[in-house]
Every structure is written in structure tokens, then in C-alpha cells.
Amino acid sequence: MSPTPDNDVPDPAVRAYLDAHRTDFLDDLAEWLRIPSVSADPERAGDLLRSAQWLAAALRRTGFPVAEVWPTSGAPAVFAQWPSGEPDAPTVLVYGHHDVQPAARSDGWRHDPFEPVARDGRLYARGAADDKGQVLLHTLALRAHLAATGRTAPAVNVKLLVEGEEESGSPHFTELVGARAERLACDTVVVSDTGMWSEDTPTVCTGMRGLVDGRLLLYGPDQDIHSGSFGGGVPNPATEAARLVAALHDEDRRVAVPGFYDGVVELTDRERELFAELPFDEAAWLRAAASHAVLGERGHTTLERVWARPTAEVNGIHSGYGGPGGKTVIPATAEVAFSFRLVAGQDTARIRRLFTDWVAERLPAGIRHRLDFWGGGTRPCLTPLDHPALRSLVRAMSRAFGQPVRFTREGGSGPAADLQDVLGAPVLFLGISVPSDGWHSVDEKVELDLLFKGAETAAYLWAELAVGRGPGPGPETGGASEPAADPETA
Amino acid sequence: MSPTPDNDVPDPAVRAYLDAHRTDFLDDLAEWLRIPSVSADPERAGDLLRSAQWLAAALRRTGFPVAEVWPTSGAPAVFAQWPSGEPDAPTVLVYGHHDVQPAARSDGWRHDPFEPVARDGRLYARGAADDKGQVLLHTLALRAHLAATGRTAPAVNVKLLVEGEEESGSPHFTELVGARAERLACDTVVVSDTGMWSEDTPTVCTGMRGLVDGRLLLYGPDQDIHSGSFGGGVPNPATEAARLVAALHDEDRRVAVPGFYDGVVELTDRERELFAELPFDEAAWLRAAASHAVLGERGHTTLERVWARPTAEVNGIHSGYGGPGGKTVIPATAEVAFSFRLVAGQDTARIRRLFTDWVAERLPAGIRHRLDFWGGGTRPCLTPLDHPALRSLVRAMSRAFGQPVRFTREGGSGPAADLQDVLGAPVLFLGISVPSDGWHSVDEKVELDLLFKGAETAAYLWAELAVGRGPGPGPETGGASEPAADPETA
Numbered sequence: 001m002s003p004t005p006d007n008d009v010p011d012p013a014v015r016a017y018l019d020a021h022r023t024d025f026l027d028d029l030a031e032w033l034r035i036p037s038v039s040a041d042p043e044r045a046g047d048l049l050r051s052a053q054w055l056a057a058a059l060r061r062t063g064f065p066v067a068e069v070w071p072t073s074g075a076p077a078v079f080a081q082w083p084s085g086e087p088d089a090p091t092v093l094v095y096g097h098h099d100v101q102p103a104a105r106s107d108g109w110r111h112d113p114f115e116p117v118a119r120d121g122r123l124y125a126r127g128a129a130d131d132k133g134q135v136l137l138h139t140l141a142l143r144a145h146l147a148a149t150g151r152t153a154p155a156v157n158v159k160l161l162v163e164g165e166e167e168s169g170s171p172h173f174t175e176l177v178g179a180r181a182e183r184l185a186c187d188t189v190v191v192s193d194t195g196m197w198s199e200d201t202p203t204v205c206t207g208m209r210g211l212v213d214g215r216l217l218l219y220g221p222d223q224d225i226h227s228g229s230f231g232g233g234v235p236n237p238a239t240e241a242a243r244l245v246a247a248l249h250d251e252d253r254r255v256a257v258p259g260f261y262d263g264v265v266e267l268t269d270r271e272r273e274l275f276a277e278l279p280f281d282e283a284a285w286l287r288a289a290a291s292h293a294v295l296g297e298r299g300h301t302t303l304e305r306v307w308a309r310p311t312a313e314v315n316g317i318h319s320g321y322g323g324p325g326g327k328t329v330i331p332a333t334a335e336v337a338f339s340f341r342l343v344a345g346q347d348t349a350r351i352r353r354l355f356t357d358w359v360a361e362r363l364p365a366g367i368r369h370r371l372d373f374w375g376g377g378t379r380p381c382l383t384p385l386d387h388p389a390l391r392s393l394v395r396a397m398s399r400a401f402g403q404p405v406r407f408t409r410e411g412g413s414g415p416a417a418d419l420q421d422v423l424g425a426p427v428l429f430l431g432i433s434v435p436s437d438g439w440h441s442v443d444e445k446v447e448l449d450l451l452f453k454g455a456e457t458a459a460y461l462w463a464e465l466a467v468g469r470g471p472g473p474g475p476e477t478g479g480a481s482e483p484a485a486d487p488e489t490a
Numbered sequence: 491m492s493p494t495p496d497n498d499v500p501d502p503a504v505r506a507y508l509d510a511h512r513t514d515f516l517d518d519l520a521e522w523l524r525i526p527s528v529s530a531d532p533e534r535a536g537d538l539l540r541s542a543q544w545l546a547a548a549l550r551r552t553g554f555p556v557a558e559v560w561p562t563s564g565a566p567a568v569f570a571q572w573p574s575g576e577p578d579a580p581t582v583l584v585y586g587h588h589d590v591q592p593a594a595r596s597d598g599w600r601h602d603p604f605e606p607v608a609r610d611g612r613l614y615a616r617g618a619a620d621d622k623g624q625v626l627l628h629t630l631a632l633r634a635h636l637a638a639t640g641r642t643a644p645a646v647n648v649k650l651l652v653e654g655e656e657e658s659g660s661p662h663f664t665e666l667v668g669a670r671a672e673r674l675a676c677d678t679v680v681v682s683d684t685g686m687w688s689e690d691t692p693t694v695c696t697g698m699r700g701l702v703d704g705r706l707l708l709y710g711p712d713q714d715i716h717s718g719s720f721g722g723g724v725p726n727p728a729t730e731a732a733r734l735v736a737a738l739h740d741e742d743r744r745v746a747v748p749g750f751y752d753g754v755v756e757l758t759d760r761e762r763e764l765f766a767e768l769p770f771d772e773a774a775w776l777r778a779a780a781s782h783a784v785l786g787e788r789g790h791t792t793l794e795r796v797w798a799r800p801t802a803e804v805n806g807i808h809s810g811y812g813g814p815g816g817k818t819v820i821p822a823t824a825e826v827a828f829s830f831r832l833v834a835g836q837d838t839a840r841i842r843r844l845f846t847d848w849v850a851e852r853l854p855a856g857i858r859h860r861l862d863f864w865g866g867g868t869r870p871c872l873t874p875l876d877h878p879a880l881r882s883l884v885r886a887m888s889r890a891f892g893q894p895v896r897f898t899r900e901g902g903s904g905p906a907a908d909l910q911d912v913l914g915a916p917v918l919f920l921g922i923s924v925p926s927d928g929w930h931s932v933d934e935k936v937e938l939d940l941l942f943k944g945a946e947t948a949a950y951l952w953a954e955l956a957v958g959r960g961p962g963p964g965p966e967t968g969g970a971s972e973p974a975a976d977p978e979t980a
Contacts, residue, residue: 169816209718213816222780228699228902231831232801233792234781239739239804245729246736290712290822291724293856302723311722314729315819320806321827326659326703326864328829329805332780337811339818341721366783374816412718 010399013148014459018140018452025140025455026123026448028058030116032098032132033125039075039099039168048075048164051098055135055162056080062139063146064160070180072172075099075164079183082142082158090465091157093186095419096135096193097166100127101440108442121448128446129437134192135162137432137451141458148459155466159186163415166193170415171375177422188389188465189419192454194410194431197278199447202401203408204393205429209310210342210380211413212351214373216244216359217335220366224320224329231330235366238319241334244362248312248338252298255312255340257358263345265382267308274385274407275303288435307409311341341411348377379417382409383426389465393428396460400453430457500889503638504949508630508942515630515945516613516938518548520606522588522622523615529565529589529658538565538654541588545625545652546570552629553636554650560670562662565589565654569673572632572648580955581647583676585909586625586683587656590617591930598932611938618936619927624682625652627922627941631948638949645956649676653905656683660905664866667912678879678955679909682944684900684921687768689937692891693898694883695919699800700832700870701903702841704863706734706849707825710856714810714819721820725856728809731824734852738802742788745802745830747848753835755872757798764875764897765793778925797899801831831901838867869907872899873916879955883918886950890943920947 037051038044052069059067059080066081078098103113103126111117116125123133142154149155161184163173177184197203220237221230250256267275280303282294296305305311315338320331340351352373363369383390385407397405410429420427432454438444527541528534542559549557549570557570568588593603593616601607606615613623632644639645651674653663667674687693710727711720740746757765770793772784786795795801805828810821830841842863853859873880875897887895900919910917922944928934 211718211818213818215814220781225780226902227801227803227805227829228701228831228900230779230781230796231803231829231901232786232799233784233796233901234776234779235783235785236803238807239735242732242735242804242807245732249729286724289720289724290715291710291720291856292858293725293854294723295725295854295856296722305722306720309722311717313717313721313726313818313820314732314810315717315817316810316812316821317728317732317807317824318812319808320804322806322808322825324705324862326829327805327827328701328703328803330803331806334807335812337817339717339721339816341718364783364785366781366785368782372814410718411721411723412716 008399010402010456011148011460014144014456017144017147018455018459021140021143022452025136026118029123029133029136030125032058032136033116033127034114036114037099037127037164038102039165040102045075048099052076052078052164055098058136058139059160062142070176072165072176074168074172077164077176078160078162079180080160082154084155084157085151085153086155086466089156090187091159091185092188092190092462092465093159093161093184093419093423093425094138095161095189095191095416096131097163098132098135099164099167100130100132101167103442103444110443113444118448122445123448123451124443124445126444128444129433130439130444131166131193133446133451134431134433134454137455138192138458141455142462144455144459145462149463155462158462159184166415173415174418174422177418181422184423186423186425189416189423189425189427190461191414191416191427191429192431193414194429195433195435195437196431197406197408199434199450201279201406202397202403203406204390204397205408205410205431206385206390207308207344207382208380208410208412208414208416209307210346210348210378210417211339212342212348212373212377213315213339214371215335215337216241217333217370218363219333219368221330221332223332227328227330234330235364236330237334237367238331240363240367241317241319241336244359245314245317245336247362253295254297255310257312257354259354260310260351263347264310265344267304271308271385272304275301275307278303278406278408306411308343310343310346313339313341315339341413342380344380344382346380348379352377378413378415379421381417381420381427383428387426389426389428392464393430393461396464397430397457399460400456430454430461432457498889500892500946501638501950504634504946507634507637508945511630511633512942515626516608519613519623519626520615522548522626523606523617524604526604527589527617527654528592529655530592535565538589542566542568542654545588548626548629549650552632560666562655562666564658564662567654567666568650568652569670570650572644574645574647574956575641575643576645576956579646580677581649581675582678582680582952582955583649583651583674583909583913583915584628585651585679585681585906586621587653588622588625589654589657590620590622591657593932593934600933603934608938612935613938613941614933614935616934618934619923620929620934621656621683623936623941624921624923624944627945628682628948631945632952634945634949635952639953645952648952649674656905663905664908664912667908671912674913676913676915679906679913679915679917680951681904681906681917681919682921683904684919685923685925685927686921687896687898689924689940691769691896692887692893693896694880694887695898695900695921696875696880697798697834697872698870698900698902698904698906700836700838700868700907701829702832702838702845702863702867703805703827703829704861705825705827706731707823707860708853709823709858711820711822713822717818717820724820725854726820727824727857728821730853730857731807731809731826734849735804735807735826737852743785744787745800747802747844749844750800750841753837754800755834757794761798761875762794765791765797768793768896768898796901798833800833800836803829803831805829831903832870834870834872836870838869842867868903868905869911871907871910871917873918877916879916879918882954883920883951886954887920887947889950890946920944920951922947
């Protein structure tokens with residue numbers, strides 16, 4: 001049996017605390033959700049500040065001895081800290097964000113997006129899942145952890161960093177983390193801004209892709225010229241843009257920029273098996289993608305392609321004439337919006353350099369170009385399956401959900417990698433949102449049962465992280481992802 | 491010496507007539523130029539009718555026994571007819587247009603574009619060169635022809651067809667020519683709507699390229715989707731559009747649609763030599779093209795590429811995001827505006843079919859498409875260098891200009907091919923405009939010396955066509971294009 005038998009069943013004291021405070025917690029969350037902290041809207045700057053102040057006050061009420069609003073060059077962040085009473089306790093930094101996507105009733109919401117409505121076991125509001133619900137569950141979780149363990153301070157040193165610009169691309173986050181690295185120092189980062197596979201399949205995300213994006217401008221003739229008089233005799237920037245874009249991929253749909261795959265951390269056979277064990281329904285996935293066929297790098301499944309393989313995508317091309325009717329010009333310019341998704345082992349600066357050189361080498365005489373990257377890019381992050389902290393999270397989540405936990409990754413990119421790299425700490429993703437939650441869309445909601453399972457997971461996690469740092473049976477060697485071989489039960 | 495010695499020197503009687511009527515003619519032309527017959531502007535419909543009526547009246551004054559305004563589904567055309575007194579005289583149909591491009595003082599003109607100004611040997615006005623000047627010169631030429639020959643009717647049967655929608659793409663021209671084919675029947679078409687190489691180098695155009703153009707729409711996801719969540723897993727219509735466009739050409743910049751070159755009438759060695767003898771200045775040509783390098787089909791010179799080789803051009807591409815800053819989407823749609831320039835031997839319907847099949851075969855599953863062509867296309871036209879009518883024109887022009895005449899082609903496309911095909915007659919291009927005349931641009935002008943040389947050419951042409959139908963030394967066998975071997979002087 002398990003070496004820690006008390007860890008594989010729910011803790012009745014935690015559950016009792018969560019049940020007793022369910023209504024209060026939801027009232028609190030509703031109050032926060034009423035603040036329209038839309039970071040994309042300059043007119044909401046006051047609401048961003050109110051939202052930060054509200055959270056800082058809520059954290060103080062929770063018991064955090066330190067809860068500060070940190071100004072940035074943009075919207076304010078919130079930092080809080082609650083030291084453990086234990087000597088040598090590890091330090092955990094929880095990351096989330098308090099800003100939300102824009103939302104208006106006129107977008108098609110069934111009700112005011114900033115007036116939360118609970119219905120059918122769900123709470124509907126902008127930010128319910130992304131990300132206020134997932135941030136605030138940590139306050140309830142910490143109180144449950146204390147109540148169940150009889151402690152007055154958490155078993156680990158808990159820090160929170162809740163930024164206010166995530167929905168705007170976190171433009172000042174790297175700067176903030178760098179400037180405050182000392183106070184943010186930690187052993188483990190817990191990101192609560194992601195989701196899980198489905199209501200029925202609890203999962204832990206183990207990595208996100210990185211991102212390098214930018215714009216390529218091509219300049220041909222000084223103005224649009226007549227394709228009859230000159231066509232066939234001079235380079236056409238629309239054609240050259242297309243030739244570059246086409247050359248980005250080979251016939252196997254692999255990225256053809258030389259050196260692009262150098263250093264890529266390939267999936268292990270075990271990881272490919274774990275992906276393959278997920279209940280993937282291609283038709284349902286295509287519906288979610290609003291797409292009509294899968295297509296990608298030869299030799300990989302769809303989940304491998306979107307989670308664990310780097311890509312080159314064109315986000316837009318614009319050149320010359322558009323619309324009905326003919327206008328037989330050779331366009332003066334062409335513009336390509338591009339993005340590369342990166343995986344562990346790829347370096348943003350190196351990818352920028354490779355692409356820069358590749359573009360310059362491929363353009364013919366007569367086509368000048370300008371290449372801009374939007375910032376330095378976002379690094380990929382990946383937590384190894386056998387990392388002790390990841391095992392702690394898997395155990396905590398298995399207890400809360402009463403079933404084995406599987407592994408996913410995220411195809412998107414986020415600021416988690418900055419925390420990983422600047423603070424030198426592994427990143428765990430504790431996310432309980434599900435694909436139907438409608439992030440960035442109308443009628444965003446959070447499933448209340450999952451929200452409280454998330455709080456329960458976090459309540460167990462602090463104790464797990466305090467004790468579960470040694471090696472032991474984990475997912476990599478036949479772990480929590482497999483019902484028949486759960487190390488806690490087998 | 492020449493078999494027709496009286497043909498290689500100017501006719502003093504013609505010159506005397508032209509000189510005597512110079513002022514009257516320019517006053518007439520100025521009156522016509524004051525009518526702003528802009529076919530693109532629906533509010534100018536009344537001016538189009540006035541312009542047609544003015545021309546019909548001018549033709550009657552010239553002596554045409556028949557001069558009619560022909561209504562079309564759009565702007566009216568003018569038809570006139572003057573039978574020759576000679577039995578078995580050939581029939582010549584002169585083509586031109588009386589509509590003009592839009593123009594406004596506010597575009598940057600030095601003066602009102604519809605108030606002609608003569609200055610420094612030039613007449614400035616919208617339509618001075620394109621095409622009212624080149625149409626009206628035929629009235630002066632006919633009178634000079636009669637005066638110099640003592641005839642009361644031309645040596646050939648002369649017809650004129652002057653359309654009113656050329657600057658709008660001649661949307662009803664094919665219909666008009668088809669419906670009136672019997673009255674338009676002729677042995678030779680003379681198009682007076684083109685130019686010559688330069689003031690110093692009189693040339694005759696021997697062909698124009700054809701045109702097939704349209705738009706390709708690609709449909710991928712039902713809406714723009716997140717390139718992080720789905721990128722690498724589904725087809726991207728921007729990428730597929732680029733791959734199609736890139737695949738249009740091979741590494742030699744030849745059009746790669748299978749069968750595209752089937753039937754193409756290749757340039758003869760002699761034609762390539764004649765092109766090569768033109769005083770081509772690449773730097774000057776690039777300035778005119780507002781371009782910074784030449785690029786085109788391997789194995790051909792720039793003039794061959796733009797005059798005598800078929801092309802595939804992209805006139806526009808539009809898909810997804812544009813502008814600064816990143817937006818990491820996979821676009822829902824992509825749009826490509828394309829055009830093919832065709833040369834003799836290529837059939838518009840066949841090219842449409844080849845491209846349609848080629849597109850359908852190349853798109854991956856998950857990308858739907860729609861392909862539209864703008865009308866049936868414009869056929870290429872080409873007059874063989876050894877055609878007797880072309881020799882007549884070359885002789886007439888050599889006499890007027892006092893120097894050998896060389897050959898050019900036009901890279902653009904025009905309705906001349908409709909006349910050639912529907913009426914079954916070869917097309918001659920009698921054009922005296924030069925590249926600096928500013929067609930479609932500000933400060934359009936015509937060189938008065940060239941305008942009167944054009945009238946002199948036309949005055950000789952009727953006599954040449956009446957007698958010059960037999961074989962004889964011509965450009966194909968070392969002709970008028972070569973100063974040292976001018977058949978008229980050597």
C-alpha cells in the first residue's frame with residue numbers, strides 16, 4: 001500500500017470547511033467580478049486599481065500578513081506573502097491575474113457580464129474562470145488547510161503574484177519579475193490560470209509553448225504598377241511574400257528554416273503514450289477548432305502537434321488589391337504577420353536570428369524588407385513528469401477529485417516561463433477550468449463543483465509540498481495517470 | 491532601289507494640307523477635350539453622350555456620309571463609314587475611344603484637366619493622348635489624303651468605331667461588336683490607342699497580351715482561431731494561399747500550371763533580334779516601372795518578358811490580421827486576386843480550366859475554396875511581321891517620320907483582340923503616344939509634332955493599303971526596322 005496512506009483519501013475536515021464557507025466565498029467572488037477590470041480599455045484604469053485593492057484587502061482578510069499593490073508601468077499587480085511557521089519550509093509562489101477580457105451585453109451575453117449570475121451549478125461572469133475564480137480559490141484553500149491541520153500559518157511559505165495585464169499580453173511582467181526577483185524568490189511556482197481536459201477527466205498541464213511573433217514588410221515597386229505593362233519583368237512583393245510563407249514548411253509540414261528544430265526536447269515514448277491515453281475525440285476537437293480537417297507535422301498526432309511540437313504560423317498576409325472585380329496591379333508592398341510557437345529546448349533569441357537570416361537570404365534583388373518582432377518573445381516551459389513538485393500536485397488533485405490525474409500541455413503561451421526562468425523554479429499548473437467555460441467569449445462561466453475541487457486540491461497541495469519533496473513512485477514510472485497503477489493505491 | 495519610289499519620301503501635298511489646317515484642327519480637338527467624358531463616373535453619362543454627338547458631327551463635317559451614335563448597355567459608341575469610290579477597295583476599320591480617365595485639378599494638375607493648354611509644342615489635357623487626339627487625327631488625315639490625291643472619297647473603304655467605355659474595361663464591347671459584326675466587317679483593323687517607343691524612335695506595335703483574371707477565396711476555420719491552442723493541428727488558409735501562389739512559378743520563374751505554355755507562339759530568332767535592337771535602357775525602364783530590379787522568366791530579356799511571354803501575377807492577397815502588434819490567430823479565410831497575361835496561341839477558356847483544375851488538386855482537406863473569373867477574359871492578339879497590311883503601315887510611318895520604323899508589342903491587354911477575332915481581320919496599331927504622355931496620370935499631354943506625324947502616317951496609310959497588298963520586302967526579311975537595310979532606301 002501507499003507509504004502515505006492518509007494522502008489518498010479526502011480529508012473530511014477540509015471538505016467540511018469548504019462546505020461551510022461555500023456561500024461566503026461565492027459572495028466574495030461575485031463582489032470582485034463586479035469590478036470590470038478590463039486591461040485592454042484605457043478608461044478602465046481606475047477599475048484595475050480598484051480590483052487590485054479589493055484583492056489585497058481580501059488577502060489580508062484571509063490572513064496574509066503582507067498584501068501589497070505593486071504599481072507597474074501599466075496596470076497594478078498584487079503581491080502577498082504568508083510565511084510558514086516551519087523551519088526549512090519550501091516557498092511556493094502562486095501566479096494569476098486580476099484583469100479580464102473586454103465584455104459587453106451587446107456582444108451577445110445572456111446577462112450583464114459584470115453582474116455575476118449563479119445558475120445550474122455554474123457562476124456566469126467575465127473573469128469567473130479567467131482568472132478571478134481560480135485566483136480567489138487559493139484564499140479559501142488556505143483557510144481550509146489551516147482549519148484542517150490546526151495550524152496558524154501554512155505548511156509552506158506562500159506567496160501570491162497576481163498581475164493586471166495578462167489579457168493585454170503582460171507587457172510589463174518580465175520587467176516586474178526581474179525588478180522584484182528577490183521578494184518573489186521561491187522553490188515552486190503554481191500557476192492557476194489554465195484548464196483541465198474535461199469535467200470528467202482531471203488533468204495537470206505540464207508545459208506551455210513559447211512564442212516569437214512579428215511582422216515582415218516587403219517593398220517592391222514604389223507604387224502599385226500596371227501588371228500588363230510590367231508584369232513578368234519585375235519582382236512582385238505579393239508573390240515574394242507567398243514564396244517565403246510557402247517555404248516556411250516542407251512537404252511533411254515541418255518548419256523548413258534551417259536549425260529550427262535544433263535542441264528541441266522530443267517527446268519520450270512514455271509521454272506519447274500518456275497523450276494517446278487521453279480520451280481524444282477528433283470530431284469534437286475539430287468542432288472546438290471550428291475547423292474541418294486536421295493537418296500538421298507528419299509523424300505526430302494532433303495533440304502532439306498542438307502541445308509539444310513547434311510551429312510556424314501566418315496570422316495574416318496583406319498586399320495589393322482586395323475585393324470583387326479586377327485591378328491588375330503589381331502591388332507596391334506586402335505584409336506578413338507571423339508567429340512561431342516554441343517548445344522546450346528552443347531559444348527565442350536564436351529563433352529570431354535564424355528567421356531573420358533566412359528571410360534576408362531568400363528575397364530577390366529589387367525587394368527590400370523590414371522585419372519587426374513584437375518584443376523578445378515568450379519562452380516555452382516544461383515540467384518534467386518525474387519532478388517531485390509535480391508529483392505533489394498530482395497527489396493533491398487525485399485526492400480532491402477521487403480519481404487518477406492525467407497529463408496535458410497547453411499549446412498557447414503565457415508568462416509562466418518568465419517566472420520559471422527568472423526565479424529558477426519549476427512551474428506547476430493548477431487549473432480547473434474546462435473547455436466549455438468560454439474564455440474570452442460570451443457567457444464565460446466557471447463550474448462551481450470544479451472551483452471547489454480546485455480549492456480542495458490547493459488545500460492538500462501545501463501539505464504535499466511540505467512533505468513530498470523526496471523521490472518516489474511517480475507518473476513517469478507508471479504513475480497517477482493510470483488508474484490501474486496509481487502509486488497511492490497500488 | 492525601292493519598287494515604289496514615290497512611297498519612300500514625304501508627299502509635299504499632304505504636308506502642305508496638314509500645315510494649313512494645323513490651327514483649325516487643334517481648335518477642334520480642344521473643343522472635344524473640354525467635354526469631360528469620364529466613363530467611370532456615373533454622373534458624367536450626359537457628357538459621354540455629348541462627346542459621342544460631338545464626334546459624330548465632326549466626322550460628318552470631315553465628309554463621312556454615315557456617322558451614327560450607337561447606344562450600348564453602357565456609354566454610347568460612335569460609328570462612321572466612308573466608302574471608297576474604287577471597285578474592290580479593301581475596308582479598314584479604325585478603332586479608338588472617346589471616354590477618358592477621371593481627372594481633377596486637385597489630383598495635382600498644373601491646370602484644369604478639361605481646359606486644354608498648348609505649351610512648348612505640347613497640348614495638355616485629359617484625353618489629349620488617350621485617346622481623343624489619336625482618334626481625331628484620322629479626320630485631318632483623311633482630308634489630307636483626299637487633298638493630296640485629288641480624290642473625293644478615300645482610296646479604301648474607311649470605317650470608324652469609337653467606343654465610350656474603354657477606360658472602364660470595355661464591358662459591353664464584345665456584345666457590341668458581335669451584334670454589329672455585319673456593319674463592322676472589314677479587311678484590316680487599325681487601332682489608334684497605343685504608343686511608340688519614344689520621340690526619336692518611331693515604332694509599330696504588333697501585338698498585345700491577353701488577360702484572364704479573377705479571385706480565389708479560401709475558407710479554413712469557421713472563424714479566426716487561436717494559433718496557440720490550434721496552431722500546428724489544422725490547415726491555415728493564409729498558408730495554403732501562399733503555397734498556391736508560390737507554386738504558380740518554378741525556380742526559373744516559369745508558370746508551373748501544367749499545360750500553361752501549350753500552344754504558345756514562341757518568338758522567332760528574328761523577333762528576338764528586333765527586340766534586342768531597340769535602344770533599351772534598363773535603368774530608365776526600371777524608373778518607369780518604379781521598380782528596383784528586373785526579374786522574370788529565365789532565358790528571356792525584359793522586353794521579351796513583358797511583351798511576348800505569358801505570366802501569372804498576384805494582384806493582391808488578403809488574409810487575417812494586418813497592422814502593427816501581434817494577433818496570434820489562424821485566419822478563417824484568405825483571398826487572392828490573380829491575373830494571367832496571355833500571348834498568341836493561348837486560349838482564355840483553356841487557361842481558366844487549367845487553373846481551376848490545378849487549384850482544386852492542390853488544396854488540402856479542410857480548406858474549401860471558391861474561384862471566380864472576371865468575365866471571359868481578353869484574348870491576345872498578334873500581327874505577323876510579314877503581314878502585308880503591317881508592311882503598309884510600316885511604309886506609311888517611315889515616310890511620315892523620315893526614318894526606319896521598329897517593332898514593339900504591348901504587355902497590356904485591350905479590346906483589339908475582339909475585333910481581330912469577331913471580324914476575322916488583322917489588327918494594326920497606329921499609335922503616336924510616348925511614355926512621357928502621362929496616360930491615366932496628372933498633366934496628360936500629347937506631343938504636337940507626333941500628333942501631326944500620326945496624321946501624316948494615316949494619310950499615307952489609306953493609299954498604301956489600297957495598293958500595298960502584295961508580298962514584298964518587309965521587316966521579317968530584313969526590313970524597315972533596320973536602318974542599314976531599309977527596303978525603301980536600300
